Amino acid sequence: MIFVPVARDGSMFTPDLQLNGSYRIGAKGAEENHEDFSMALSRLNVMAVLRWRRPNDNRIWGIVSGVAWQRIEKK
Template sequence: MTIPLRQRFGQRFKQLRLATGLSQEAFADHAAVARSYLSRIERGCANPSLDAVEGLAKALCVDPQALFEIVDPPSFCDASEEVPYAADGSCFHRGLASPRDGTFRVGEKGSELRLVSFEEALSHLKKMPVAKWRRPNDSGNWGLVSAVRWGTMEAVTKPERCRIC
């Protein structure tokens, strides 16, 4: 199945924006565009004009063609990694990075940590008596879930669910 150009463009733009270390809001201020517009671009819902592409590239300090580079979809997990699973069968994986700032939120409610790498977050989860992390539910709202077990997973490119090997 071929991913539409608008979605590939949005994924690539998001990848480059996250590499700057800026949230959508901070980047929007830097590029003088609305954050909601950036969100639509990243989700593949907006169809940016060539002038907008040029402006975004300039704000990213890249050549406009870098926004059209084909990048393999990321693998959200590694078959050898032990990860926590929630009661609904979902697991902690690389695709749970915040769309705003690329961080992973782990820990108890009220004392959550925002960690910049999957490896750091997974390491912290392994030290907890009961691993807890934030992830979106079916409605897209982010909530805290608790691990009921640990297990390995198959490498998947879609972040919806993980499967036991």
């Protein structure tokens, strides 16, 4: 089991959120790219405001902010 951040819209930061082979986290203009999910999750854990990119219903990748943590099964 792992804890992952959850955005207000219910989306979670999960291992399937790679964009062109990396996870994009952080505020717009100060984003970090990480190829490894565990490293990206560790970096999110120390950010004052957790932010990551995820696709919306139209498959457009946008930044969301975490508001809670959820325990999920690690796949």
